[in-house]
Amino acid sequence: MEDIIKIDNNGVLSVPDNPVIPYIAGDGTGPDIWNATRLVLTNAVKTAYQDRKKIAFKEILAGEKALEKTGQWLPKETLDQIRKYRVAIKGPLTTPIGSGMKSLNVAIRQELDLYACIRPAKYIQGVPSPCNQPENIDMVIFRENTEDIYLGIEWEAGTKEAEDILSFINQKIQKKFDKNTTGIGIKTISEKKTKRLIRKAVQFAIDNKRKNVTIMHKGNIMKYTEGAFLKWGYEVGKDEFKDVIITEQEVWDKFDGKAPEGKIILKDRIADNMFQQVLLRPSEYDVIATPNLNGDYISDTLAAMVGGLGLAPGANIGDSCAVFEATHGTAPKYAGLDKVNPGSLILSGAMMLDHLGWHKASDIIHTALQKSIANKKVTYDLARQIPGSIELKCSMFAKEICSLMA
Numbered sequence: 535m536e537d538i539i540k541i542d543n544n545g546v547l548s549v550p551d552n553p554v555i556p557y558i559a560g561d562g563t564g565p566d567i568w569n570a571t572r573l574v575l576t577n578a579v580k581t582a583y584q585d586r587k588k589i590a591f592k593e594i595l596a597g598e599k600a601l602e603k604t605g606q607w608l609p610k611e612t613l614d615q616i617r618k619y620r621v622a623i624k625g626p627l628t629t630p631i632g633s634g635m636k637s638l639n640v641a642i643r644q645e646l647d648l649y650a651c652i653r654p655a656k657y658i659q660g661v662p663s664p665c666n667q668p669e670n671i672d673m674v675i676f677r678e679n680t681e682d683i684y685l686g687i688e689w690e691a692g693t694k695e696a697e698d699i700l701s702f703i704n705q706k707i708q709k710k711f712d713k714n715t716t717g718i719g720i721k722t723i724s725e726k727k728t729k730r731l732i733r734k735a736v737q738f739a740i741d742n743k744r745k746n747v748t749i750m751h752k753g754n755i756m757k758y759t760e761g762a763f764l765k766w767g768y769e770v771g772k773d774e775f776k777d778v779i780i781t782e783q784e785v786w787d788k789f790d791g792k793a794p795e796g797k798i799i800l801k802d803r804i805a806d807n808m809f810q811q812v813l814l815r816p817s818e819y820d821v822i823a824t825p826n827l828n829g830d831y832i833s834d835t836l837a838a839m840v841g842g843l844g845l846a847p848g849a850n851i852g853d854s855c856a857v858f859e860a861t862h863g864t865a866p867k868y869a870g871l872d873k874v875n876p877g878s879l880i881l882s883g884a885m886m887l888d889h890l891g892w893h894k895a896s897d898i899i900h901t902a903l904q905k906s907i908a909n910k911k912v913t914y915d916l917a918r919q920i921p922g923s924i925e926l927k928c929s930m931f932a933k934e935i936c937s938l939m940a
């Protein structure tokens with residue numbers, strides 16, 4: 535009998551001891567980092583729970599392997615399997631170029647309505663960082679996944695559609711865009727999708743005893759999209775979490791700048807300012823909630839601040855399922871070389887264990903990975919920056935992590 539993760543009407547998971555978890559190994563370096571991750575996850579669960587719990591990994595296809603075996607980049611069966619089993623993990627996938635197809639990763643997020651892209655950025659001792667006080671970096675980004683310019687509503691310059699829309703705009707605002715040489719991209723942001731994202735971010739802050747949630751936006755310029763995101767975000771705080779949330783304005787107006795015990799501060803920053811804030815005053819930021827494109831930029835910046843893409847985990851979570859994934863791409867020049875850092879997918883796997891409530895196994899992974907870095911036994915990306923380090927292959931790094939588990 536297959537042990538399937540169930541989810542109740544309140545979104546609470548019920549996880550059996552032997553859950554089936556589908557995986558997509560991925561393209562390029564995907565198989566290398568997936569094999570390493572699978573080894574680490576299996577050993578961590580065994581170390582934490584002996585034989586009482588065990589994940590039954592089940593392969594599902596997407597990307598180049600799916601194309602070869604089924605003639606499709608993203609078979610319907612793959613999406614159905616994720617829907618059925620609720621939790622999945624994936625390596626990076628090639629984005630087909632020139633076929634007019636959108637990214638497979640974006641397609642998976644949109645098809646499954648995985649609306650919150652969650653990316654933690656926490657400094658690991660010993661990892662080279664371009665920042666002065668990297669130990670102060672401990673942020674979690676909640677990036678909206680299903681709206682914004684990422685929806686791909688675009689028309690090329692010179693097409694009938696672009697011409698129609700430009701005629702409408704020219705009429706409405708008396709501007710004279712050149713109808714033959716102007717391309718069009720449409721940005722949408724809605725109340726419902728904004729509110730569910732902010733709700734998830736605030737709930738995360740409550741569950742994880744975080745101190746503040748910052749809405750990152752460009753509402754001063756894009757008033758009815760990013761400005762509305764900001765307005766709806768504050769409404770969630772005020773209407774749904776009034777017992778725990780206090781706005782930054784209230785903290786200054788009523789409490790002289792110091793938040794009362796037990797309250798979480800809800801604040802906002804304009805996107806360009808946010809970049810310098812995370813660099814110069816990282817300790818003041820905790821959970822960041824933002825529309826899709828801002829989230830894309832800020833999460834790679836934060837990843838660079840704590841050691842680069844090789845160590846940046848990520849999860850895409852909706853109300854009915856969740857997919858955990860490496861945040862970097864397929865790094866095709868290293869494919870099959872057993873070289874790249876599997877840390878991003880391993881840490882995403884640890885996030886997955888936390889999502890299942892298997893915190894002990896997750897903690898074991900974090901501790902063992904930190905020890906390996908402290909011992910200067912690392913993959914090429916870190917080895918080239920840590921003097922005196924020993925460079926390990928991808929698979930050896932995984933074995934080293936397993937040997938440090940206790």
Ligand code: NAP
Nearest residue numbers: 625626627628629639843844861862863864865874875915
């Ligand atoms: P990329 O695959 O992320 O690689 C860019 C660079 O990042 C690599 O050359 C390497 O830097 C570093 N890097 C990536 N993975 C690493 C790892 N595991 N360990 C250490 N360093 C790592 O980006 P890309 O070359 O722009 O994209 C390649 C393909 O991946 C494209 O088809 C793209 O569409 C796709 N992609 C997929 C995803 C996803 O599946 N979520 C995300 C982004 C891109 P060095 O050269 O300095 O060593």
